[in-house]
Amino acid sequence: xxxxxxxxxxxxxxxxxxxxxxxxxxxxxxxxxxxxxxxxxxxxxxxxxxxxxxxxxxxxxxxxxxxxxxxxxxxxxxxxxxxxxxxxxxxxxxxxxxxxxxxxxxxxxxxxxxxxxxxxxxxxxxxxxxxxxxxxxx
Ligand SMILES: [Zn+2]
Numbered sequence: 001x002x003x004x005x006x007x008x009x010x011x012x013x014x015x016x017x018x019x020x021x022x023x024x025x026x027x028x029x030x031x032x033x034x035x036x037x038x039x040x041x042x043x044x045x046x047x048x049x050x051x052x053x054x055x056x057x058x059x060x061x062x063x064x065x066x067x068x069x070x071x072x073x074x075x076x077x078x079x080x081x082x083x084x085x086x087x088x089x090x091x092x093x094x095x096x097x098x099x100x101x102x103x104x105x106x107x108x109x110x111x112x113x114x115x116x117x118x119x120x121x122x123x124x125x126x127x128x129x130x131x132x133x134x135x136x137x138x
Contacts (some may be wrong), residue, residue: 004077004091007128016055021129026060028097029053032061037094044067058093060119061136062084065090067111085111105134 009133010018013029020027025056028037033050037058042052046055073079091097102119114138121129 004075004076005124006075007125013043018128020057021121021131022127025057026119026129026131027055028058028093032080037097039097039099058067058091062089062091062117064111064113064115064117066113069108082107087111087133089117101132103133103135
């Protein structure tokens with residue numbers, strides 16, 4: 001854990017996502033009407049406006065859709081982590097289903113668009129784990 005690191009504050013909509021992360025499962029909210037996945041968690045489907053949704057465990061596999069290198073820390077807590085690569089990962093379940101994170105077990109200069117990655121869960125507090133990424137193996 002990084003001293004001073006901001007932690008997620010689960011609410012009614014996002015609680016299943018964070019509880020899944022704590023258990024080591026990547027859960028995505030899915031519309032019960034049109035079956036479209038969505039992230040971030042929210043009450044209404046952006047596709048069909050249905051309020052009915054379920055939570056489904058997804059593969060945790062995706063590819064780097066885009067990335068940047070942060071050279072200045074956005075908060076003092078991250079001062080010793082820069083330069084830091086921040087990636088946008090598109091999950092294989094659905095084009096447009098994307099999460100922000102960081103790539104572990106990979107040199108910054110090896111991150112590229114299209115890099116196949118898989119989720120890893122990083123414990124940052126007693127009851128909080130964050131989904132991060134590493135290059136896919138095999
Ligand atoms: Zn829908």
